[in-house]
Amino acid sequence: MEEEKQRGKGHRLLLMPSPLQGHITPFLHLGDILFSKGFSITILHTIFNSPNPSSYPHFTFHAIPDGLSETEASTLDAVLLTDLINIRCKHPLKEWLASSVLSHQEPVSCFISDAALHFTQPVCDELKLPRLVLRTGGASSFLVFASFPLLREKGYLPVQESRLDEPVVDLPPLKVKDLPKFQSQDPEAFYKLVCRFVEECKASSGVIWNTFEELESSALTKLRQDFSIPIYPIGPFHKHLLTGSASSTSLLTPDKSCMSWLDQQDRNSVVYVSFGSIAAISEAEFLEIAWGLANSKQPFLWVIRPGLIHGSEWFEPLPSGFLENLGGRGYIVKWAPQEQVLSHPAVGAFWTHNGWNSTLESICEGVPMICMPCFADQKVNAKYASSVWRVGVQLQNKLDRGEVEKTIKTLMVGDEGNEIRENALNLKEKVNVSLKQGGSSYCFLDRLVSDILSLKSATSRVH
Numbered sequence: 420m421e422e423e424k425q426r427g428k429g430h431r432l433l434l435m436p437s438p439l440q441g442h443i444t445p446f447l448h449l450g451d452i453l454f455s456k457g458f459s460i461t462i463l464h465t466i467f468n469s470p471n472p473s474s475y476p477h478f479t480f481h482a483i484p485d486g487l488s489e490t491e492a493s494t495l496d497a498v499l500l501t502d503l504i505n506i507r508c509k510h511p512l513k514e515w516l517a518s519s520v521l522s523h524q525e526p527v528s529c530f531i532s533d534a535a536l537h538f539t540q541p542v543c544d545e546l547k548l549p550r551l552v553l554r555t556g557g558a559s560s561f562l563v564f565a566s567f568p569l570l571r572e573k574g575y576l577p578v579q580e581s582r583l584d585e586p587v588v589d590l591p592p593l594k595v596k597d598l599p600k601f602q603s604q605d606p607e608a609f610y611k612l613v614c615r616f617v618e619e620c621k622a623s624s625g626v627i628w629n630t631f632e633e634l635e636s637s638a639l640t641k642l643r644q645d646f647s648i649p650i651y652p653i654g655p656f657h658k659h660l661l662t663g664s665a666s667s668t669s670l671l672t673p674d675k676s677c678m679s680w681l682d683q684q685d686r687n688s689v690v691y692v693s694f695g696s697i698a699a700i701s702e703a704e705f706l707e708i709a710w711g712l713a714n715s716k717q718p719f720l721w722v723i724r725p726g727l728i729h730g731s732e733w734f735e736p737l738p739s740g741f742l743e744n745l746g747g748r749g750y751i752v753k754w755a756p757q758e759q760v761l762s763h764p765a766v767g768a769f770w771t772h773n774g775w776n777s778t779l780e781s782i783c784e785g786v787p788m789i790c791m792p793c794f795a796d797q798k799v800n801a802k803y804a805s806s807v808w809r810v811g812v813q814l815q816n817k818l819d820r821g822e823v824e825k826t827i828k829t830l831m832v833g834d835e836g837n838e839i840r841e842n843a844l845n846l847k848e849k850v851n852v853s854l855k856q857g858g859s860s861y862c863f864l865d866r867l868v869s870d871i872l873s874l875k876s877a878t879s880r881v882h
């Protein structure tokens with residue numbers, strides 16, 4: 420056991436996340452996992468959305484200037500921001516690597532970067548530094564991204580409204596409506612970014628996934644056939660860490676008062692509602708959600724992030740007296756301690772946008788989902804959650820209060836809900852098995868550590 424903790428000793432790893440909450444969290448968790456194997460960890464980050472180093476005193480942090488103005492950071496969408504980071508961080512990163520990596524006391528074994536930061540591959544190639552990729556989304560959605568050129572050639576992309584219910588024959592069980600879409604200010608930008616990051620993943624020394632073999636075996640098998648590099652499904656990352664050892668990865672401060680509110684609720688009764696860190700909804704959609712929740716008669720805990728509602732600071736569009744009239748049945752926070760919330764026995768369902776972290780966190784706790792994907796990989800995740808793993812129901816059609824009420828009741832009180840809850844508990848058990856000694860994630864992590872130690876970087880040759 421002690422030996423296990425020492426394997427990476429004397430080796431440094433450089434980790435660079437994309438500066439978005441859903442990407443920073445898995446990076447910090449991966450850093451903790453590899454730190455527990457003895458590696459020294461340096462987190463390279465942009466100035467925009469920089470993580471809080473005080474939560475990670477055992478890591479070294481270094482900022483790479485991103486050149487983003489305040490206006491760019493506050494007005495550009497996630498795709499255009501990522502494009503700019505890919506352009507503007509290239510020289511600062513190269514300069515920093517060239518001047519500091521070779522002079523590090525410990526040899527740098529490799530650079531682990533976010534798939535979206537494709538510029539890091541040519542930089543690492545030039546400096547003869549092996550690059551591993553961490554893909555923060557799931558493998559099934561990545562397979563769809565890797566098929567983008569084919570999907571375009573066959574006419575499935577760009578998605579046409581008239582074909583939404585057609586099956587995508589190359590990627591069952593997806594329909595055209597499940598294909599990733601991103602409403603970028605530049606319509607071509609999403610397609611180009613995806614194609615570029617897939618290409619640079621193929622050029623890397625391997626891809627690490629925050630997933631587990633039993634969950635996405637068919638996508639992982641296909642990716643192994645199509646990519647001639649190692650694939651490491653070692654997730655769910657946060658479950659490798661001993662309870663209580665996970666440091667806070669949140670960019671926003673979680674409001675822990677909701678935990679004592681949850682303590683007062685009946686077992687499996689609460690609908691937890693959260694749409695992650697980026698998704699935004701219109702005022703009309705917000706009101707349909709609010710009334711649907713109120714009419715469902717179930718207690719609910721709702722994360723309303725400032726900026727969630729287009730054109731509002733917080734939740735001003737909520738009619739006055741709305742919460743008071745519910746007699747304590749509804750609780751609203753700006754940001755929740757989500758992992759803790761999902762593991763609370765009072766939580767009976769998670770109404771989610773199906774960001775990959777939320778999807779996986781829900782699976783880990785055996786909490787059934789109400790799926791309302793917004794963009795990108797979320798549509799694929801929602802399809803898998805509802806139709807393949809059968810641990811959730813998708814909100815169908817237009818977002819409307821009657822539909823919301825009906826969906827919540829299906830999940831919370833009907834036979835279908837019971838079946839879904841049982842599937843969720845069975846899947847949770849598979850997570851536990853994969854993490855135990857001899858389980859798939861446990862073994863892939865072991866292989867990852869061995870492979871990192873055998874990677875040949877220019878700096879390890881110098882030392």
Ligand SMILES: O=c1ccn([C@@H]2O[C@H](COP(=O)(O)OP(=O)(O)O[C@H]3O[C@H](CO)[C@@H](O)[C@H](O)[C@H]3O)[C@@H](O)[C@H]2O)c(=O)[nH]1
Pocket residue numbers: 439440441442444555556557669673693694695696697698722753754755756757758773774775776777778780794795796797
């Ligand atoms: O009140 C909250 C709400 C969320 N979270 C956490 O924030 C993260 C949110 O991540 P995710 O569910 O993946 O959603 P996004 O923030 O939308 O993530 C982006 O990154 C993901 C991983 O690449 C993609 O799957 C998504 O589509 C993309 O929008 C999760 O770890 C949550 O636990 C909290 O801690 N408190």
